[in-house]
Amino acid sequence: HVGDNWQLRTGIGKVFWGSTESLHLVDIINQTDTLEGIDGEDKLGQPMVHFSYLLDQGEVSLFWLPYFRERSFAGIEGRPRAPLNIDTDNPIYSSSQEQHHQDLAIRWSYSLDSVDIALSHFKGTSREPTLTNDNGTLRHKYELIHQTGLELTSALGDWLWKLEMIHRET
Numbered sequence: 001h002v003g004d005n006w007q008l009r010t011g012i013g014k015v016f017w018g019s020t021e022s023l024h025l026v027d028i029i030n031q032t033d034t035l036e037g038i039d040g041e042d043k044l045g046q047p048m049v050h051f052s053y054l055l056d057q058g059e060v061s062l063f064w065l066p067y068f069r070e071r072s073f074a075g076i077e078g079r080p081r082a083p084l085n086i087d088t089d090n091p092i093y094s095s096s097q098e099q100h101h102q103d104l105a106i107r108w109s110y111s112l113d114s115v116d117i118a119l120s121h122f123k124g125t126s127r128e129p130t131l132t133n134d135n136g137t138l139r140h141k142y143e144l145i146h147q148t149g150l151e152l153t154s155a156l157g158d159w160l161w162k163l164e165m166i167h168r169e170t
Contacts, residue, residue: 005054012045015063017107017120019153019162026149026164028122029105031069044069058110065103068125071140084138092132092141093125094170101125101144109151118151126170143170 001008018024029046036042049064073086095101103124110117122145129140145168152163 007050007052009050010048012047013050014043014045015048015050016043017118017149017151018164019116019151020164021162024164025166026118026120026147026151028120028127028147028149029063029065031071031127033072035072044072058108061105061107061109063103063105063107065105065124066100068099068101068103068142070099070142071127071129073140084133084136086131086138086140087134088140090139091129092139094142094144095125114155116151116153118149120147120149120151122147122149145170 015029016024016027017029018027029048030043031046033042033044046065046069047067049066051062053060070088070091073088091098093099093101101124103122105120105122105124107118107120124144126143126145129142131138132141147166147168149167150163150165152161154161
């Protein structure tokens with residue numbers, strides 16, 4: 001639904017946060033789809049409720065992510081794959097709610113002349129699993145995190161300056 005200065009979207013969506021070209025530190029909403037490519041650019045759709053509100057000084061977006069999608073890994077016959085087998089059927093979650101942990105995010109973005117700035121905060125299940133060795137089989141573990149991010153982009157003369165920073169706690 002679209003209102004005068006607000007928008008509400010529900011369903012499965014893809015959201016990109018970030019400004020740098022090679023490493024997207026602040027991009028936290030969608031899970032990486034490693035089966036489509038190893039460069040980290042392909043993402044899985046994320047079930048969400050996304051509310052955006054336009055302000056005089058930018059835009060505020062709120063996200064409710066009611067379900068978590070695990071990262072997909074190549075199986076025994078898949079390429080490229082890890083040197084050890086990855087058990088994709090038994091992930092480990094820090095939360096007792098597992099995939100049903102209710103993740104939340106907020107982001108404020110603003111453009112002023114030649115500077116774009118964004119501040120974000122995410123509270124929920126990390127999209128970057130750690131791999132643990134369980135008797136020669138790797139298992140992926142998903143921690144609960146708090147992540148705060150800053151994005152800056154500025155065009156100064158012939159130069160385009162970009163910055164992404166995060167602070168993450170598990």
